[in-house]
Amino acid sequence: MKVKVVTRILEANERIAAENRRLFDEARVYVINLMSAPGAGKTSLLEKTIKELSGKIKPAVIEGDIAGTADAERISSLGVPVIQINTGGACHLDANMINEVLGSLPLKETDLLFVENVGNLVCPAEFNIGEDMKVMLLSITEGDDKPLKYPLMFQESSALILNKIDLLPYTNASIEKIRKDAMSLNPSLKIFEVSCKTGKGIAEWTDWLTEKVKS
Amino acid sequence: MHEASIALSVLEIAVDNCRKAGYNRIESIRLKIGRASGIMIDALLFAFNAVKTDTIAAEASVIIDEIPVSGLCSSCGKDFVTEEKYVLCCPECSSTSFNIKTGRELEIIDMEVF
Numbered sequence: 001m002k003v004k005v006v007t008r009i010l011e012a013n014e015r016i017a018a019e020n021r022r023l024f025d026e027a028r029v030y031v032i033n034l035m036s037a038p039g040a041g042k043t044s045l046l047e048k049t050i051k052e053l054s055g056k057i058k059p060a061v062i063e064g065d066i067a068g069t070a071d072a073e074r075i076s077s078l079g080v081p082v083i084q085i086n087t088g089g090a091c092h093l094d095a096n097m098i099n100e101v102l103g104s105l106p107l108k109e110t111d112l113l114f115v116e117n118v119g120n121l122v123c124p125a126e127f128n129i130g131e132d133m134k135v136m137l138l139s140i141t142e143g144d145d146k147p148l149k150y151p152l153m154f155q156e157s158s159a160l161i162l163n164k165i166d167l168l169p170y171t172n173a174s175i176e177k178i179r180k181d182a183m184s185l186n187p188s189l190k191i192f193e194v195s196c197k198t199g200k201g202i203a204e205w206t207d208w209l210t211e212k213v214k215s
Numbered sequence: 216m217h218e219a220s221i222a223l224s225v226l227e228i229a230v231d232n233c234r235k236a237g238y239n240r241i242e243s244i245r246l247k248i249g250r251a252s253g254i255m256i257d258a259l260l261f262a263f264n265a266v267k268t269d270t271i272a273a274e275a276s277v278i279i280d281e282i283p284v285s286g287l288c289s290s291c292g293k294d295f296v297t298e299e300k301y302v303l304c305c306p307e308c309s310s311t312s313f314n315i316k317t318g319r320e321l322e323i324i325d326m327e328v329f
């Protein structure tokens with residue numbers, strides 16, 4: 001006997017993401033889902049951003065890693081509320097993992113929640129967690145062919161941060177090519193060039209971010 | 216890369232719907248998977264075979280309808296279907312303003328139960 005189902009496979013995730021969304025709206029928290037390949041500089045960007053916003057915007061962080069607490073310790077040393085999620089193998093954070101830790105965060109006293117996703121250029125882009133926007137980080141040492149090889153994350157993100165531009169002299173990566181390919185995948189993408197080492201470009205990014213959070 | 220969690224979701228939804236319909240064995244499950252969904256079909260089938268053991272879907276086969284990427288160009292007005300996973304410009308007129316219509320599907324359509 002045939003049973004009609006017609007259900008989106010990720011429907012359960014979408015439902016929980018919507019519930020997270022409701023909790024975020026209620027507490028008036030702006031939420032960023034930060035995604036990149038391993039080592040592109042997500043935690044470094046958070047450190048720089050949090051320092052730059054200090055006194056203006058109250059942040060909190062959820063750290064997603066397959067294992068370990070190193071990233072959460074880096075954030076915690078800045079005096080910012082942080083929760084580490086260990087996915088135990090899963091290549092991305094999903095809405096349910098976020099939902100389970102929300103009770104342990106001071107959401108009401110938070111303006112901006114950063115969720116550092118598991119380092120991976122593919123899967124995190126598939127799973128909404130209830131965020132206001134997805135932000136993608138690409139370090140220029142990863143190569144300028146990445147937009148066309150991993151299009152989905154570029155398409156799903158509102159902003160692209162090109163990190164490690166201090167290393168530009170040592171690579172053959174073309175920022176122009178990255179910009180052109182990324183924009184062809186996503187014409188409304190906002191692109192920043194930064195170095196988390198020298199601090200170059202960070203202020204431009206945090207100014208833009210502040211505007212988003214306050215509006 | 217997350218085919219395992221997708222396989223688990225498929226199993227959960229299928230078992231749930233089978234029980235709701237008042238049956239307790241699943242014979243086959245039909246899925247609609249878009250080419251731009253990011254899912255590797257072989258990996259999904261492999262993962263499903265691993266998670267289905269000791270469930271009411273233990274004997275179930277998975278049938279997959281692969282959906283190509285298609286869209287409608289806003290410049291030349293033509294519908295297009297492509298073999299590619301991603302479309303950067305209209306295959307007819309090379310315009311970059313178009314709307315994607317299919318290719319991101321990830322759905323369970325129906326199943327045979329007994």
Ligand SMILES: Nc1nc2c(ncn2[C@@H]2O[C@H](COP(=O)(O)OP(=O)(O)OP(=O)(O)O)[C@@H](O)[C@H]2O)c(=O)[nH]1
Nearest residue numbers: 037038039040041042043044119163164195196197
């Ligand atoms: N030269 C240079 N190095 C950087 C820059 N940003 C980060 N790094 C270095 O890159 C390495 C990885 O940085 P992380 O911030 O840990 O990267 P991540 O994306 O959080 O890594 P995972 O969480 O493991 O995926 C560290 O050694 C950083 O010091 C930069 O702008 N320039």
Ligand SMILES: [Mg+2]
Nearest residue numbers: 042043071116
């Ligand atoms: Mg990190």
Ligand SMILES: [Zn+2]
Nearest residue numbers: 288291305308
């Ligand atoms: Zn056209």
